[in-house]
Amino acid sequence: MTTSQPRLEIERLTLGYGDREVVHDLDLVIAPGDVTAIVGPNACGKSTLLRSMTRLLPPRTGRVLLDGKEVHATPAKQLARRMGLLPQSPIAPEGITVGELVGRGRHPHQRVLARWSQADDRAVTAALRATDTLELMDRAVDELSGGQRQRVWIAMALAQETEVLLLDEPTTFLDISHQVEVLDLLTDLNRTSGTTIVMVLHDLNLAARYADHLVALHDGRLHSAGRPHEVLVPELVRDVFGMPSAVIEDPVSGKPLMLPIGRHHVLTRDG
Amino acid sequence: MSVLPRTVADDVAADSPDLLRVVSARRARHRRRRQLVGALAALVLAAYLGSLMLGSTTYGLVDVARVVVGDDAGGAEFVVGRLRLPRATLALLVGVAFGLAGVTFQTLLRNPLASPDVIGVTEGASAAAAVAIVSLSLSGLAVSWLAVAAGIGVALTIYLLAYRRGTAAGTRLILIGIGVAAMMQSVIAWQLERATNFQLAEALRWLTGSLNGALWRDVLVVLAAVVVLGGTVLLQTRALAAAQLGDDAASALGVRIERTRLLTIVAAVGLVCLATAASGPIAFLALLSGPIAARVVGPRGSLLVPAALVGALLTLVADLAGQYAFGTRLPVGVVTGILGAPYLLYLIVRVNRVGGTL
Numbered sequence: 001m002t003t004s005q006p007r008l009e010i011e012r013l014t015l016g017y018g019d020r021e022v023v024h025d026l027d028l029v030i031a032p033g034d035v036t037a038i039v040g041p042n043a044c045g046k047s048t049l050l051r052s053m054t055r056l057l058p059p060r061t062g063r064v065l066l067d068g069k070e071v072h073a074t075p076a077k078q079l080a081r082r083m084g085l086l087p088q089s090p091i092a093p094e095g096i097t098v099g100e101l102v103g104r105g106r107h108p109h110q111r112v113l114a115r116w117s118q119a120d121d122r123a124v125t126a127a128l129r130a131t132d133t134l135e136l137m138d139r140a141v142d143e144l145s146g147g148q149r150q151r152v153w154i155a156m157a158l159a160q161e162t163e164v165l166l167l168d169e170p171t172t173f174l175d176i177s178h179q180v181e182v183l184d185l186l187t188d189l190n191r192t193s194g195t196t197i198v199m200v201l202h203d204l205n206l207a208a209r210y211a212d213h214l215v216a217l218h219d220g221r222l223h224s225a226g227r228p229h230e231v232l233v234p235e236l237v238r239d240v241f242g243m244p245s246a247v248i249e250d251p252v253s254g255k256p257l258m259l260p261i262g263r264h265h266v267l268t269r270d271g
Numbered sequence: 272m273s274v275l276p277r278t279v280a281d282d283v284a285a286d287s288p289d290l291l292r293v294v295s296a297r298r299a300r301h302r303r304r305r306q307l308v309g310a311l312a313a314l315v316l317a318a319y320l321g322s323l324m325l326g327s328t329t330y331g332l333v334d335v336a337r338v339v340v341g342d343d344a345g346g347a348e349f350v351v352g353r354l355r356l357p358r359a360t361l362a363l364l365v366g367v368a369f370g371l372a373g374v375t376f377q378t379l380l381r382n383p384l385a386s387p388d389v390i391g392v393t394e395g396a397s398a399a400a401a402v403a404i405v406s407l408s409l410s411g412l413a414v415s416w417l418a419v420a421a422g423i424g425v426a427l428t429i430y431l432l433a434y435r436r437g438t439a440a441g442t443r444l445i446l447i448g449i450g451v452a453a454m455m456q457s458v459i460a461w462q463l464e465r466a467t468n469f470q471l472a473e474a475l476r477w478l479t480g481s482l483n484g485a486l487w488r489d490v491l492v493v494l495a496a497v498v499v500l501g502g503t504v505l506l507q508t509r510a511l512a513a514a515q516l517g518d519d520a521a522s523a524l525g526v527r528i529e530r531t532r533l534l535t536i537v538a539a540v541g542l543v544c545l546a547t548a549a550s551g552p553i554a555f556l557a558l559l560s561g562p563i564a565a566r567v568v569g570p571r572g573s574l575l576v577p578a579a580l581v582g583a584l585l586t587l588v589a590d591l592a593g594q595y596a597f598g599t600r601l602p603v604g605v606v607t608g609i610l611g612a613p614y615l616l617y618l619i620v621r622v623n624r625v626g627g628t629l
Contacts (some may be wrong), residue, residue, distance in 0.1 A: 056522050080525025087519035091381065095570035099296050107513050108525035112506055116297065122283040125293045134289055137296055140570070160524065 005032035006067060006082065006163045006196055008053065013062035015045070015052050015220075021060070022048045023220040030164075035190050035197045037211035039204055041241055045220040046200040047088065047168050053198070054085045054166065066164070080108035084162040086153055088169050092141040098152050099137040102127055105159030127158035131185060147178030154185065165189070167199040171206070179203070183210045208232045209253045216240055232256040304571040311567060311580040315363070318587035322359035323351055325591065361485040361549060362586045362603070364493040366556065368546035370582020371501050372539040373557025374564065374574050378511050379535060382445065383618055386558040387426075387543045390448025393552040394455035395425030396544040400551075401462035401477040405470055415492055415548040422544030425451060426536065480553035480604030482590050489549035496545040500538040501579070507535050508573045553589075554604045555611020556582055562614075585610075 008030040015023040023045040030036055038046045051057045053064050055072055064071040071079060084105075092101060105127065106120045128134045131151040136144065141152055150170065157165055170186070171179040187210060190197050201207040207214060207228075214231040216223040218240040224231050233256075237245040243260055250257035283290050323335045334347040338356065373386045387393050399421030403409040409417070429451055433444035459477050466474040476483070510531040513521040521528050543557065563585075564577035589606035 051519065054523050056519060076522070076527050077525035080523065085519065085523035087517060087523065089517070090520040091515065091517040093515045093570065095565075097300070097570060099293065100300065100570065100572070103297070104513060104516065104524065107509060110509060112509065118285075121294050121297065122290060124297075125283045125287065125290045128293065129283075129289055134292070137293065157523075166523075 005194075007032055007065070008083075008164060008196065008198075009065045010049075010053070011063050011065065013049075013052065013064065014060040015048050015057055016060055017048075021220070023052070023217075025062070026220070026222050028215060028222060028225065030196065030198055031213050032196050033190075033194050034212040035187065035199075035210060036213040036215060037199055037201045037207035038215045038217060039201055039207045040217035040223070044217045044240075046217055048220075049217065050085070050166050050168050050198070050200055054083055055079060056085070077108045080160065080162070082162055083164040083166065084157045084160040085166040086157045086168065086170060088172065090153055092149070094142065095140050096142075097137070098128075098133055098139055098141055098144075098155075099124070101141055101152060102133075102155045102159050105156040108160060123159045123161050127155040130158055130189065131155040146174055147181060150174060150178065150182055151185065154182070158189065162195070164196045164198070167197070169200050169202060172202060179206060186210070204232060204237075204258050205250070208257070209250060209255045229256050232258055300571050304568055307568045307571075308577055308580065311564075311577060311584065315580050315583045315587065318584055318591070319359055319363055322362065322587050322591050323355050326350070326355065326595065357487050357490055358482050358485040358590070359587065361490050361493065362482050362590045363583045364490065364497050365482075365546045365550045365553065366560075366583035366586030367497050367501065367579040368493060368542040368582070369553060369556040369586075370560030370564075371497075371504060371575060371579040372542040372546075373559075373582070374561035374578035375504050375511070375535050375539040376557070377561045378515060378574065379532060380444065381515065382442075383558075383562055384445050385448075386561070387422075387539065388552060388555060388557045389452065389615070390429055390445055391450075391452035391455055392422050392426050392429075392448075392540055392543055393547050393557065394452045394459070396422035396547040397477045397552040398455040398458035398462070400548050401459050401474055404477075405462045405466045405474050411488060412492070415545055418548035419541055419544040422540050422547070423537070425455070426540045476551035476602065476604075478551070478604075479602055479608060480547075480551035480556075481602030482550055482586075483602065485550075493546055493549050496542055500541045500545075503538040504535050504542075505575060507531055508575055511535065511575070512573060551602075551604060553586060554608035555615065556585060556607050558618075559585060559607070559611050559614060562618075 010026055010028040013023060013026045014021060026049070038049065040046050048057065052059060053071065055074070055076055058072050066074070066079070066083060102124050103120070106123060109120065128137060131154050133148070133151050133155050136148060136152065141149060144152065154170070157167075167186070171182055174182065183206060186197055186199070189195050201211075211228060213226065214228050215225045216231055216236055223240055224236060232247060234245050234247055237243055237258055245261050246259045247256050248259065320332065320335065324330050324332065328350060330347045330351055335351055338347050338351040373388070376385050376387050377383050396418040400414050400418045403414045403417045429444060429448045432447045435443070463471070463474055463478065475481070510521075510526045513524045513526045514528060514531055516524075518528050560578040560582040561574055564574045564581045567581070568574065568577045585607060586603060589610070590603040593601035593603050593606040
């Protein structure tokens with residue numbers, strides 16, 4: 001339940017693995033209660049940034065703050081009650097049922113030897129309902145279709161009952177209809193319970209349609225951040241993806257729609 | 272498109288039919304698990320009592336009970352009290368230790384082949400025990416400590432050899448472990464070559480594992496290991512369940528994954544080594560217990576306790592069968608070896624094909 005709006009701030013953050021620096025000196029404020037999409041080409045540091053926003057990757061320099069408190073200094077379980085993360089490819093143990101997997105989302109709310117509580121059951125019920133997976137409760141996760149499975153993983157993250165939910169490419173490997181279904185589901189979640197959502201998305205146009213704010217990364221640096229119509233412009237596509245493009249108004253959503261311009265199949269205006 | 276219901280749990284009424292469904296499904300799952308684990312525990316108890324009662328002379332339950340509580344039971348005192356009681360108790364505890372340690376490794380490394388007896392930890396402890404007894408003429412606790420030190424050394428060596436780019440990948444670790452296991456086997460063979468006739472009977476157990484001549488001293492060491500180290504692993508049950516979902520997902524759920532990994536691996540290595548120091552490396556026990564437990568209880572919660580029970584059951588039954596079922600007396604490790612080798616082959620074939628988990 002959202003009582004106050006969580007403030008998630010990133011200050012002069014530098015991240016890396018081994019001797020490779022992936023994110024350089026990044027400043028960012030995540031708008032509370034909104035949907036933010038992080039976009040950029042492969043290996044631009046999107047996922048790395050997301051991982052460091054939970055405790056997964058300690059910063060080289062700089063800090064990540066949740067309500068002014070440093071995330072990496074917050075006890076793991078305490079942080080996990082406020083901020084959840086759905087990684088790109090979580091592993092479902094063989095044969096596990098949907099009900100049990102979603103129940104694992106309750107981990108940060110449970111003490112070592114405590115019994116299953118009514119709050120746990122309610123959170124699981126709410127998560128199954130919200131993701132429309134109640135009917136799948138007794139099915140094995142490995143029997144489900146890709147779209148169903150992704151809804152189940154989101155249900156697990158919802159059962160965690162956090163104010164902030166981070167998702168790393170929640171739509172990869174899904175058919176377009178399931179991509180839209182997942183993004184609609186996240187929008188419902190944001191609108192009905194005010195959950196702050198930060199997701200890494202591959203598809204610029206879906207990101208522009210579904211996010212309130214876009215954050216564009218390029219080579220581990222912040223290129224631009226703001227409302228979709230401010231960020232998704234031909235200059236961004238040229239700088240970040242190295243490709244000419246046109247941006248028009250999406251007739252369905254009224255949001256910006258990027259049309260790539262390649263070497264072929266382009267109508268020439270002047271002849 | 273219809274608007275989905277609010278997701279906050281407060282909106283789920285206490286008498287909501289959805290909630291009742293979720294609760295009853297969970298209760299059914301837990302009930303079924305309790306029944307299956309209870310059945311396993313009953314089988315372990317039956318096998319334990321059977322080990323005390325059956326043999327070349329069979330004693331009734333009353334005689335056995337009298338020996339256990341210390342009453343004078345005539346002829347049963349020696350056979351049951353001195354021979355069968357420490358042997359069966361050691362079988363039970365060693366089985367728990369191997370079963371628990373095996374399933375911990377398999378769960379944490381997400382691979383049924385990553386059992387301590389496949390990747391060389393057991394063999395390392397065994398080789399150290401053989402060296403301690405044959406070459407250094409040590410006995411008792413000194414052997415146990417050396418076995419533990421060697422087991423931890425081997426585990427660390429395998430981990431470091433398999434470590435690349437920040438992670439020790441599963442398959443790499445297993446292949447390196449199999450190589451290390453082979454090296455340790457040759458150390459054991461070398462020690463057997465050097466053993467005097469007098470030491471040979473004692474040293475032979477380091478090859479396959481045996482419960483012959485079980486001593487109360489060994490029982491106490493393994494009991495302490497099961498209580499302290501087994502308890503340590505069991506306290507991590509929920510963290511291990513989260514760890515199964517992958518490191519990132521587990522961390523996001525508030526599990527301190529490095530700490531969980533270190534605690535449980537060190538405890539599991541300790542369990543394996545102390546058990547090995549008492550009984551030798553009972554073949555395939557650690558490898559078999561987890562997958563059998565998974566078949567029995569299915570995907571209904573943690574496999575730690577079920578695997579410990581399966582380990583105890585296998586050891587008790589295999590030891591009893593080894594003593595009386597084949598014309599000659601076979602050590603327990605030979606019997607589990609006959610059971611385990613085909614399963615290992617099956618696993619290698621299957622994992623190669625589908626890359627399965629436990």
